[in-house]
Amino acid sequence: MGLDTKNDAITSRDVDFAQWYTDVCRKAELMDYSSVKGFIIYRPYGYAIWEQIQKYLDEKFKQTGHENVYMPMVIPESLLQKEKDHVEGFAPECAIVTIGGQNELEERLIVRPTSETLFCEHFAKIVSSYRDLPKKYNQWCSVVRWEKTTRPFLRGSEFLWQEGHTIHRTKEEAKHETLMMLDVYKDMGKDLLAIPFVTGQKTEKEKFAGAEETYTIEALMHDGKALQSGTTHYFGDGFAKAFNITYQDQDGKVKHVHQTSWGVSTRLIGAIIMVHGDDNGLVLPPLVAPTQVVIVPIQQAKPGIVAKCTEIKHRLEKLGLRVKFDDSDRTPGWKFAEYEMKGIPLRIELGPRDLENNKVVLCKRNTGEKIQTNIDELESVVQSMLKTIHEEMYQKALDQLLHSVNNAHTYDEFKEIINNGGYVKMMWCGDEDCENKIKEDTNATSRCMPFDQRPIGDTCPVCGKKATKVVLFAKAY
Amino acid sequence: MGLDTKNDAITSRDVDFAQWYTDVCRKAELMDYSSVKGFIIYRPYGYAIWEQIQKYLDEKFKQTGHENVYMPMVIPESLLQKEKDHVEGFAPECAIVTIGGQNELEERLIVRPTSETLFCEHFAKIVSSYRDLPKKYNQWCSVVRWEKTTRPFLRGSEFLWQEGHTIHRTKEEAKHETLMMLDVYKDMGKDLLAIPFVTGQKTEKEKFAGAEETYTIEALMHDGKALQSGTTHYFGDGFAKAFNITYQDQDGKVKHVHQTSWGVSTRLIGAIIMVHGDDNGLVLPPLVAPTQVVIVPIQQAKPGIVAKCTEIKHRLEKLGLRVKFDDSDRTPGWKFAEYEMKGIPLRIELGPRDLENNKVVLCKRNTGEKIQTNIDELESVVQSMLKTIHEEMYQKALDQLLHSVNNAHTYDEFKEIINNGGYVKMMWCGDEDCENKIKEDTNATSRCMPFDQRPIGDTCPVCGKKATKVVLFAKAY
DSSP states (O other): OOGGGSSOOOOOTTTOHHHHHHHHHHHTTSEEEOSSTTOEEEOHHHHHHHHHHHHHHHHHHHHTTOEEOBOOSEEEHHHHTTSHHHHHHHGGGOEEEEEETTEEEEEEEEEOSOOHHHHHHHHHHHOOBGGGOOEEEEEEEEEEOOOSSOBTTTBOSEEEEEEEEEEESSHHHHHHHHHHHHHHHHHHIIIIIOOOOEEEEOOGGGSOTTOSEEEEEEEEOTTSOEEEEEEEEEEETHHHHHHTOEEEOTTSOEEEOEEEEEEEETHHHHHHHHHHOBTTBOOOOTTTOSOSEEEEESSTTSTTHHHHHHHHHHHHHHTTOOEEEOOSSSOHHHHHHHHHHTTOSEEEEEOHHHHHTTEEEEEETTTOOEEEEEGGGHHHHHHHHHHHHHHHHHHHHHHHHHHHEEEOSSHHHHHHHGGGOSEEEEEEOSOHHHHHHHHHHHSOEEEEEESOOOOSOSBOTTTOSBOOEEEEEEOBO | OOGGGSSOOOOOTTTOHHHHHHHHHHHTTSEEEOSSTTOEEEOHHHHHHHHHHHHHHHHHHHHTTOEEOBOOSEEEHHHHTTSHHHHHHHGGGOEEEEEETTEEEEEEEEEOSOOHHHHHHHHHHHOOBGGGOOEEEEEEEEEEOOOSSOBTTTBOSEEEEEEEEEEESSHHHHHHHHHHHHHHHHHHIIIIIOOOOEEEEOOGGGSOTTOSEEEEEEEEOTTSOEEEEEEEEEEETHHHHHHTOEEEOTTSOEEEOEEEEEEEETHHHHHHHHHHOBTTBOOOOTTTOSOSEEEEESSTTSTTHHHHHHHHHHHHHHTTOOEEEOOSSSOHHHHHHHHHHTTOSEEEEEOHHHHHTTEEEEEETTTOOEEEEEGGGHHHHHHHHHHHHHHHHHHHHHHHHHHHEEEOSSHHHHHHHGGGOSEEEEEEOSOHHHHHHHHHHHSOEEEEEESOOOOSOSBOTTTOSBOOEEEEEEOBO
């Protein structure tokens, strides 16, 4: 982190998007690689973004009646195997503990790739009556999935996430929970991340191992690819039967519970980078930004500059804003570039001339736009600008999304437009073979069946059979 | 969790303290056992206590200039082996991942028992100049240590904790950090947990594997045994040399950094239970209690009772208090016992007669004392009572602690009074053999060398040689 390693130009987005992404991750100091492939180090700046997401979601989870718990980080192999589809989905990517306290273990322990089985075992123990329901739990932790190809935040052998696990008396209540949590995630996109998520149901092929129904939030990246950013699952009573989670209902009968799970992960940091970032680096939505305002003094040796900057810092912090005043001996130019790279939403510049006129210059990271304002009005101007920045970022991402959805009525049309990036809406017969063919021909996958199922045709353009679903396809991360 | 399993009496503290402890852990629904020995489930009520501790400490850490990060949960075996004392200390209790993605790994991975080695590797990469120092990092996570005998919260194969890791330019700065964080922990005891910690330095025999100096906070349990509740370590430049963490100083010379680490864990929950609990269950200090006030209606079917209780709840919540109103159809007697078991600091009772007189009854969990107050004055009365409860709990624990410290001037005297529980202060020659002999003869260990080193004698009562240190000995968990 010497002077030399900073402020180097990064690869342009349009030249090499993948390299641009990696450059931003490293240069903005979001993460570093560890010596184990796929296990990254979340550096302070990257982790602070995750903390903002945690704070927002944890409050929403509690408001909607959920409680936090913590389950063991290891799962006995026999426990993971209790639900057939589930183990088939996860077995290939397990990390396995075989030695403990210098002895070979009698039963191998799987480092949790997800914790459904642990929650199920616990639920079966603590629930006996309808009066014990619902149980609405959430857990913040990391999980391990042994991935062959890994990319920071997008796909890692270990990642941080939250996993909600709930059990309910009725199917209806569980389905309601599944969709309610999808809404919580979608609102988080709009209100916190400035990302418009496309929502809908996953096809059979794409759903979670063991789920009856999976719902998804999908974001569109700058390069036109989709990123699955979170999912909610309705399990029916499949796990309840495998794990014998029953309760005695009011009518005296013993019944199985109905279950859900749902999660988002540090992959959201990847979404923020790839939706909003530009050739100068990260562009952070104000509410998720660890530092929301940075104050850069011009000619800071001149009388009164440092004192006024300090005063501004304290005034803004009183509003509850996260503010940094950089009075280091770097040049203003270096500081501008550094905080642009770090995506700080608003920069305040103050030099001798400004001080004389009781003014400051404000510069918006998302547009580069600069305005001058009277220091007396600073509080209201800064607050309104941060609000505007959020709205502009959301609107820009929404416009990109809306422009990127195209309809295909023939398979040739599909194959042509899918290469432009973005989503292609197409009718589908419901047969996995057609999804497989599309994947093989174009590398695109069905992202979701959107809630708006108004048909745009009668037949599946791939096989010509009767269409049953409207599907959004895209190439995806 | 049916009606039947609650409200059962628990074992008395004086009959069987260990059984009492386990009963409280289970009946207060703090934890449950999982199917893997030593890995417990943190249930909502137990986890919520940890969340209060986290919130308090996280704020203190940030106020004192620390940043949160997240390191991988696995450590390559070769990395753990880089510091000789450190690996010797931890190797016997490692859980080891040998299989990933269905393949035998080329290098075995240790599930982190602590993360010094990971931080060191990272520090070596990101630090090059004195301008990069200090780095003051903290991590919230779980760690795994394969323990033979395990007890909920006190000793587990997996536990939750925070680990601070810092590197500094000078020895003085690192030593200052080590003692400052000990103060943060000690203040947490006084201000949050109502626990007076004894602080001091560990002897060579008891210090952390790889540390030059270890400092400790020790708490006295109701049964007279000590519980090491947190430690801070000064590493000198031992790890820096093993991991080659160097920086170029202002004078142009390349130097090694000076390092610290420090941590507390969910063991603090065990301390809260065993310092404050009584034969009716948990007694929680108000600031750490997930629910601070519980409102229990008497004859709740009578007109106006539920409405008034609801009003009281909202009024208290406006003060920022955590309040529960139990309007379930259980009896008041059941509710009294239940919330005593859960240690809720203050209970408010409201019946028809109270309502008529515009009064409520307030009952303090720590003393059982009941007072009546006018509902109009509720806010100020509740706030002042919660404050009083905290002070009374702290004072009671402090009195117990002060009465439990006895001086021994001969080894016979030591052997006699050590069996009464509490601390025995004795002079010590500095030789590990004497510590070993004491352990063998009495099962007591040196807890710390207190900061107050005013001698109480000239010779070590065990060997008769010249004494160099004042030491506090105790039997310990």
